[in-house]
Amino acid sequence: MPSPTAPSASSPPATLDLTADVVTLTAAVCDLASVSHEEGPLADAVEAALRPLTHLTVTRHGNTVVARTDLGRAERVLLAGHLDTVPLTDPPNLPTTRRGEGAHEVLVGRGSVDMKGGVAVQLRLAHDLVEPNRDVTYVLYEAEEVDGEFNGLAHLAADDPAVLAADFAVLLEPTDGAVEGGCKGTLRVDVEVPGVAAHSARPWNGDNAIHGAAAVLGRLVAYDARTVHVDGLDYHEALQAVGITGGIAGNVIPDRCTVTVNYRYAPDKSPEQAAAHVVEVFDGFAVTVRDNAPGARPGLDRPAAQAFVEALGVPVGPKEGWTDVARFSALDVPAVNFGPGDPNLAHTDDEHCPVHQYVDAEAALRRWLA
Template sequence: MPDLDLTADVVTLTAAVCDIESVSHHETELADAVERALRALPHLTVVRDGDAVVARTDLGRPERVILAGHLDTVPLTDPPNLPVRRESGRLVGRGTTDMKGGVAVQLRLAATITESTRDVTYVFYDAEEVEDRYNGLGRLARTRPDLLQGDFAVLLEPTDGGIEGGCKGTLRVDVHAGGVAAHSARPWNGSNAIHAAGEILARLSAYEPRTAEVDGLEYREALNAVGISGGIAGNVIPDACTVSVNYRFAPDRSGEQALQHVREVFHGFDVELGDTADGARPGLDLPAAQAFVAALGLPVTAKQGWTDVARFSTLGVPAVNFGPGDPNLAHTDHEHCPEQQIIDAEAALRRWLEDAPTDGEEHP
């Protein structure tokens, strides 16, 4: 059973975390190592839930913040891109960007910050890279929401060292066009559903997505066809055609409001909901978020995709994304992360956690 040395520097620790393979649904070995390392720290209370590990300080501070990151990776390459290598100031290999650099930063902070001016909850969870129903953070939100309560959360997903606030919501629908089947030699006896779907595509082409300002950040919405299907044979006029549409919407809209908007766009067609996930407001107007931004001294941009920060938002906890690594390199065969970004991320979060909250209160 491999052990993690939390006294090692954060780059060495990142390499050690990466070298414990943890492809989704196979995180147990890494979760065991994380749990053993954290249980050895007397200032933390540790809870294990499946392959998720939650460690909390209980200092009695008036503010609690959360640092969260997933333990799993996508599958290895062939030949495997592990163990990691150190090349020209970079760590190269699976998980270096997505997102074991962030996990190592959490572990270092958990081990070395014993008297923070804030109480801290460290969350290490499983199955982020697979279907939503397996997601460990989602499981905790459903079954142990008490473990995820706080004033502010940081998800250490790769952001290339910047701060990305909140996230957009996502919704997928199937838009159905109907027709009447007939022999293709006598099309006048039928009605071509694929031709009728041209109106769906025309509305998408003419659609002008909005840019919404939420808590001072600009989120660019998007409505796009992502699939189309219809027809059963080369000599049959099709009686059905379906266009799959994905809507990425700003976090000032709920999933229900987003669905209503899409139904209005495709008025006259049958719109069937596939799946939806609300976005997350960054909450930059709140003191905890403002203190985070001030401590890091970095500009904040809107997260234009969807991330697990949305799970915190559903619990009433504003959240941002901040972590080492270029997200464009996630899941690639040549995944790598600059060592300096991992070092800088640890230093930035340490400044924040050791800085006094700007609430005017005295803390023990």
């Protein structure tokens, strides 16, 4: 079996034409299926397309490809996007198709939203911008759609963080053509409610832990979530129950109930502060932190970020979810999300994107970098 970073010996490697228009290139990138852990052929094609460009230094890290200019500019910016997608449908939603016409034309297929349009925009810029007004690092990475231990961006941050050094970063995740600054942190905890087991015919001999969970749920219902102003953007926090478990049989009063709670917190908080806040909310109950991913400040007060927003001239708002911009924040690199595609259509069977959004995203980034 061939290695995951090498094309099959039985078929020629796929090629990408970086001189093609961005819509055609997006379709070509999508049609190279690259479900997580199967990005090898697409990474090969990306590397092969970028290697001949003499204005770029190209390196390969597993199935992550990095290309960079080294012109000695006063600023370095970084554009990043992941190569992988979630699994295809059955029957497969590839190859891509187009439907509609004019302003209503869309590209349909896996990756058309999340996020091969952003990849194609990067490739077009990398090909065309021989002398950008800022030095640019392009990062096309593997395994974003699966557990973080496989994430190519995380591996770079851990193994060679200098590769990601920049004054500002743009993650080309789908944002419907707007700029979404930073991201919120996400914390998941288990809140344990104790009880005493008994036969359900004689409940007075026990203490029903599921009934006791009403106190936990009551605190959630009464919770007044903050709206937090960070670097010019308003982030809406949220504290929500996302799961509840308890009981061992249909005739037993449960002696334990667990309420799983997710806290989406503004990027003004550290993970430790977020955890302390949740523990305070559920004072009197045992709270176990299951995972805690920090948010990212948008850094819109920094000159590089301000120049980006001014050049693009598109709406700016907060990223209310969590994305890999948090990995840049951990390296003290302010970052925003900006890319073609409606995120509400990501991962859907009918994943599709208006083709003008690919064109508009490329044009906007050219205004900034050219």
